Amino acid sequence: MQAIKNDVEIKGAYKQFGSNVVLNGINLDVKQGELLTLLGPSGCGKTTTLNLIAGFLEADEGDVYIKGKKVTKVPPYKRDLGMVFQTYSLFPHMTVYENLDFGLKLRKVEKSEKEKKIARALELVKMSGLENRYPRELSGGQRQRVAIARALVVEPELLLLDEPLSNLDAKLRHELRTEIKRLQKEIGVTTIFVTHDQEEALSMSDRVVVMNAGKIEQISTPTSIYNHPDTEFVFNFIGKSNCFEGKIASVESRKISVQVDHDIAHVDVKNIMGSDKACHAGDEVKLYIRPEKIHISSVQETSTSREFHKAKITQLNYLGTSWEVDVLLLGKPLQILTPAFDSSWQPGSEVYVGWNPSDLMLIKK
Template identity: 45%
Template structure:
């Protein structure tokens, strides 16, 4: 089977959300969302529960309609187009397979509804099951398949109608960790090979960063930042993004005219700073520098072996605890109780309002 036969590459579409607003009673689910999904990219919508990411996905699918704003696919306004005419394939968190149908018949179901001839729909179903690694499971029923295999069937079914857009609504959350890791790699490989525009909703930052071309972080119905994973992690646009994506330390500092004093150092501020003088400095654990110092007033209170790195928890003289990720050989001898000196690289830092 060829990939072009399964799903032509010219199906890659541009998706645009323009000023989407949706209220459910007193709750604002989307508050003026503007976002573009580029042709052929996998864009992850990431955020805490209630941030509006699933509402946005459902609006693209046609299951929800905005109070205001538009949804465009290749420049065409589909805001009020019924779901069955959206030309979108969707994979849900629950597999939603028909228990009385075989894997092949589940994949072929949508084709049957569209009156595709029996021979053609069976051939396409076989091709797609082979594409997702289940060519030898065509006759199995859902109860005879593992959770990961059922989700592969659901993915093949979503692709059977050759949609312009693929929508994934937390499709891996019901699977165990090992299966999630394998399946997310397979989904990403398949998406790249097919070149299909994909919107992927998740609350799992590791999934988003490892799978997506770009990640859109949402909060309270608004877009906080949309960027490639490396930029999102390394240069977060807001304190919320900084703390939601990855692990972040908050260190007390004092801000004056674009410079912050922290750990006895003076560092430039990256971006905007709160008006207050007393601020928190946001620093990744891997950016924290720790050196042995028997006379230092900071102490290691815990260590955790993470493979290539060791995470130290260090208590400063004022009681603040700092997490630092060091390479294993750098952490040698830095056991609980050891005196240390903590510092930061001479580069701009992100600051936020003091939390306490």
């Protein structure tokens, strides 16, 4: 018998609502025990993908497999999964205990076993002792913990989380995403998490699926998604970025020289985004670089690894752990994030900015 390598597989899923194509032939594998995040802007198809896996929607074309079994026509209640929604979806007339007991009753679990499972689930989400409270007596964070416990108490093979933290304040979101990651690793349940929040996706996931307009742009680890994006969309959607336009002056074995106005920037040949990797002199290109990858100094520095250019400060913003410095370089705005600060910097001050060629990303226009 062939071993099952993936807990979930989507093959060629196509979904259309009216004239709007929501999923355009996506293929996706979810590995056993991993936390996989579907990330993208509103309307990109991530929630539709989750609903296909849950069984709330059926694809116009394509199939869904769970544990190697085709479940395309199988109703949600027969798919052995737990789901947590954005809006908690707790029964308001039931206590915390009764909310958790609901799914166990449907599965006809014996009373003594139910009590153990409920106690364990509440302990996992740090809600022990609140069994007799009603949802209205709980904070938003507590209600979401109960919703997670209710999904886990039935010991599902698959846990689906649809924007579960978006209704919470920033501090509570940070706290709960840490808890979800801890829980997922402790229990080992395969988990699919949907969010539009890049920080959530990068901090929680084993792998991230970046979606756009019904297609998958890239699937990779958080570090690869951030540092080695496959497409221009991924680079722009994840984190902040600066962009320059230029024309290739020359192509060598290890670097590409790009004419940007009257200056030359060098790019590592490994840092070409997009499907067309063949670059030639005269090609019009865009250069991208992250704000935190740029070094700023009051004096011209000599460095074998960095290229420095003269710039002028236009604005300074203090962010607590870093400074956001806006400069004008080659007549174009550039944003820099730096932990260091020179008291002589003021709007209008001339500075030198530099970067490593390996931190520049290139894509053909």
